[in-house]
Amino acid sequence: MPQPLPRDSEQNADTGAIKLLLVVSVALVTFVAFEALAVASAMPTVSHELGGEQLYALAYGITLASQVATTPPAGRWCDAGGTRLALITGVATFIVGLVIAGAAPEMWVLVIGRAVQGIGGALVIVPLYVLVGTVVPARRRPGFFAAFSAAWVVPSLVGPVLAGFLAEHASWRWVFLGIAAVALPALFLVLGVLARIGRSDDLPNPDDVPAAPAGGSRGVVWFAIGAGVGAALLQSTGAEPGERGGVTLTDAIAIALALVALAVCVPGLLPRGALRLRPKVPALITGRALLNGSFIGVEVFLVLMLQRQHDWSPMAAGLVLTTGSLSWGAASVVAARVRTETARARLPWIGTALLALGILLVMPSAWPSVPAWLTIVGWVFGGGGIGLAMSASSVLALGWTPRARQGEVSAHLQIADALGAAVLVALTGLAVAVVPLGSSGELPYLAALGIGFVLSVVAATASYRSQGEPAAEEATPMTGPAPSSGL
Structure with a gap:
């Protein structure tokens, strides 16, 4: 890794x-x-116009799967060759993915573009974190990370509605091409800031790194690639309701291969004891993966349900996601005001219980005859629940971890978020694809919501168990293969 800025030179840093x-x-x-946040409200329009209803789940979830597969290799690249080339490649790849998706003549081309976006996104975020850790003085790093968190706020509030507006009144293609147009100048800004850092005598060169160690993180890299491929393969079996009559032989083979890949690779990406819900960090990270997965897996089909079952416009459906984002933000503020560890340790399971309640409140809206405003009420609870749980789980995981291993646990948290979402989008997509429509088309959506509810209850159980006595070892090192049992 590049060496951080020495303490005694921070005052002379190139401001x-x-x-x-x-x-x-x-x-x-x-x-x-x-x-990441805006495309959900536009995706039903995209799949309808491109005739790609059978690829609905894959088109949404492939970005998550490719992020899972790319994040550890991106970290290894930064360790081995510095951040400069990785970051430039990431921005360029992200833009290329946006252009491919925005110009896609068919759904499978859009899927390729979305996959490229996910690769580019991972190659942007990982080098940025490395740059902050190696170039930015320690006293200024909290401000950077706070700004990174704040950078998600405006897109979460405006993105779904804006994407819905574009899909409804202009073209869904601008959801992708518009970002590409404003991101292209950012590529030149990246080149400029990297050149300035490289010329500065007061800042360490982010590319001044030793050769990568011979062993290290190769094991987790292959586990991540395998899990990402498995999640994408499972997503490929999903579709919009009524587009598949059942599971074909090809589907069955794809599902079997995907489940084998996930069963082999997922344990290598989680802390030791995570699948057995060992108290403290392992159980907490399992709960977090299921929590984020349940929320995203339900949300992606929530928009589809409102548009197909209740004839809501893309913009109106996007407002429901914005409502969830508002309650998420408000709950995060509440969680930040909790001072004692005992009270904070309760927030993850309370939050996941609120998410489960929110999903239950949404379920009746699967019937067209039931008022759709129940979805708004339910998603206020859902957003509030994940806001409480996510904020608290990050603080707890790092607080329960020795300082020397906090980077390792931070990586576990990031991978768990992406992995949980990628797998749960695949599972809900499969359920929506194969379950019969029912009398009024409600059964596929009830199946997806039911999966989200059950797994959010499991997430609450895992979070509750995290309050127990710590195990002898709280986490498996990221550098090296996981135990053979994965448990």
Whole structure:
């Protein structure tokens, strides 16, 4: 890894270069966040216009799967060759993915573009974190990370509604091409800030790194690639309701291969004891993966349900996601005000219980005859629940971990978020694809909501168990293969 800025030289750091790095970093995170959050409200329109209803789940979830597969290799690249080339490649790849998706003549081309976006997004976020850790003085790093978090706020509030507006009144293609148009100048800003950092005598060169160690993180890299491929393969069996009459032989083979890949690779990406819900960090991270997966897996089909079952416009359906984002933000503020560890340790399971309640409240809206406003009420609870749980789980996981291993646990948290979402989108997509429509088309949506509810209850159980006595070892090192049992 590049060496951080020495403490005694922080006062002489190039303030102008650091400010420019902050501006460019926030812009890049905002672009990635917008695409991650906005596309849900436009995807039903996209699949309808491109005739790609059978690829609905894959088109949404492939970005998550490719992020899972790319994040550890991106970290290894930064360790081995510095951040400069990785970051430039990431921004360029992200833009290329946006252009491919925005110009897609068919759904399978859009899927390719979305996959490229996910690869680019991972190659943007990982180098940015490395840059902050190696170039930015320690006293300024909290401000950078706070800005990164804030960069998700505006896209979460505006993105779904704006994407719905574009899909409804202009073209869904601008959801992708519009971001590409504003991200392209950012690529030149990235080149400028990296050049300025490289010329500065007061800042360490982010590419001045030793050769990568011979062993290290190769095991987790292959586990991540395998899990990402498995999640994408499972997503490929999903579709919009009524588009598949059942599970074909090809589907069955794909499902079997995907489940084998996930069963082999997922344990290598989680802390030791995570699947057995061992108290403290292992159980907490399992709960977090299921929590984020349940929320995203339900949300992606929530928009589809409102548009197909209740004839809501893309923009109106996007407002429901914005409502969830508002309650998420408000709950995060509440969680931040909790001072004692005992009270904070209760928030993850209370939050996941609120998410489960929210999903239950949404379920009746699967019937067209039931007022759709129940969805808004339910998603206020759902967003509030994940806001309480996610904020508290990050603080607890790091607080329960020795300082020397906090980087390892941070990586576990990031991978768990992406992995949980990628797998749960695949599972809910499969359920929606194969379950019969029912009398009024409600059964596929009830199946997806039911999966989200059951797994959110499991997430609450895992979070509750995290309050127990700590195990002898709280986490499996990221550098090296996981135990053979994965448990």
